[in-house]
Amino acid sequence: MVTMSSPATTTQTSTNIAAERVAAGASTGVIVFLGALHVLSPEFAPSWRAVSEYANGRYSWVLSLMFISWAVSSVALAIALAPVATTKMLKAGRALLFVAAVGEGMAAFFDINHPLHGVAAFFGVLGFPVAAMLLGYGLTRSPEWSGARSLVRTLSNLTWLSVVLLGVSLGLFISALKSAGIEMSPNAKPLTELPAGVSAFVGWANRLLILVYCVWVIVVARALRRVDASAARAEPQRTYRS
Numbered sequence: 018m019v020t021m022s023s024p025a026t027t028t029q030t031s032t033n034i035a036a037e038r039v040a041a042g043a044s045t046g047v048i049v050f051l052g053a054l055h056v057l058s059p060e061f062a063p064s065w066r067a068v069s070e071y072a073n074g075r076y077s078w079v080l081s082l083m084f085i086s087w088a089v090s091s092v093a094l095a096i097a098l099a100p101v102a103t104t105k106m107l108k109a110g111r112a113l114l115f116v117a118a119v120g121e122g123m124a125a126f127f128d129i130n131h132p133l134h135g136v137a138a139f140f141g142v143l144g145f146p147v148a149a150m151l152l153g154y155g156l157t158r159s160p161e162w163s164g165a166r167s168l169v170r171t172l173s174n175l176t177w178l179s180v181v182l183l184g185v186s187l188g189l190f191i192s193a194l195k196s197a198g199i200e201m202s203p204n205a206k207p208l209t210e211l212p213a214g215v216s217a218f219v220g221w222a223n224r225l226l227i228l229v230y231c232v233w234v235i236v237v238a239r240a241l242r243r244v245d246a247s248a249a250r251a252e253p254q255r256t257y258r259s
Contacts, residue, residue, distance in 0.1 A: 033245050036097035040238040043090035044231040050083035051227060065190065065217035068224060069138075072128035081125040087227075088122035090234050091115070091145070097241055098152065110151030117144040142226070146177035149233055156237070161247065165240035172233045179226040186219040193217065 055063060058074040071080040095114040102111045120140025127133040153173030157166040195201060197212040211217065 030245065033097050033100065034242065036093045037238045037242045037245070040090050040093035040097060041235045043086045043093060044234040044238075046086040047083050047090065047231050048228065050079055050086060051224065054079055054083070062211075063220045063224060065211060065220045067129070067220060068227065069124065069129040069134065072130065077128065080128075084121055084125035087141075087231075088118045088125070090231070091118035091121060094234050094238055097238065098156075101156065101241070101244075104155060106151050106155040110148045110155060113144050113148035113151065117141050117148055120144060142180065142183075145230055146180055149173045149176040149230075152237070153233075156241075159244075161244045162240065164243075165236070168236060169233075169240060172229065172236055175229045176233055179222070179229045183219070183222040183226050186217070186222040190217045190219045 051068065054061075054068075054071050054076060057076045057079060058071055061070055061074060068080070071077065091114050095111050095118070098107070098111050098114075102108050117140060120137045120142070123133060123137035124141060127137055150173050153169045156162050157169050162169070191201060193215045194208075194212070197215050199208070199212060
C-alpha cells in the first residue's frame, strides 16, 4: 500500500502558491517603484502632483514599470482566487479584479498625455474598490478566514474611502486654484508651482490610494496562502495499491 497525494491537487496547490507569491511580490514592486520615483524625480512635488505626471519626467519608464507591476499583481491575485471563487459575489469580484488590471496595464502604455489615460484610470481606480469589497467580504464569510477577517474588511473599506478622499482633495484643489485666479480650461498651461496661498494634499491622496490598493493585495494574497496551506494539511491523502 502506498499513500500519496492526488497529482491534480499538487498541481493546483503549486499554481496557487506561485500566483499568490507573484501577487504579493508585484504589489511590493509597485510600492518600491513609486518610492524610487520620489527620489529620481523630486521636481514633482508629491503634495500636489499626480503620480501619472511622472510620465513627463526623465524616468517615465520607471512609472511604466510601476503600472505593469500593478496590473500583474491584480491578475496574479485573480488567478490565485480561482479555486475559491465559487459564489456569484466572489466571481463578480474576481472579474472586476481583471477589469482593474486592464486599467492598470493601460496606464503603462497610455500616459497622462494620451486621451485613453482617463479610461485607464476609470477601470483601474474605480474598478478596484468594488472588487475589493466583493472579495473582501465574500472571502471572510468563511470560517477559514476568521483570523484575517478584521484586517481584510478594514482594508477593503479603505480602498473606497481612499477614492472618496482623492475626489474631495481634487475638488478642494481645483476650487482653491480658481479662487487664486488660475485658468482651468483645457488649453491652460500646466502648473509648475503652486500659487501663493494655495495648499494642497491631492498628491498625497493619490499616493495613499495606490498604497492602500497594494497593501490590500499583499494581505489578501498572504491570507489566501495560509488558508490554502491549512486546507492542504487537512486534505485526506489517497491510498494506492502497489
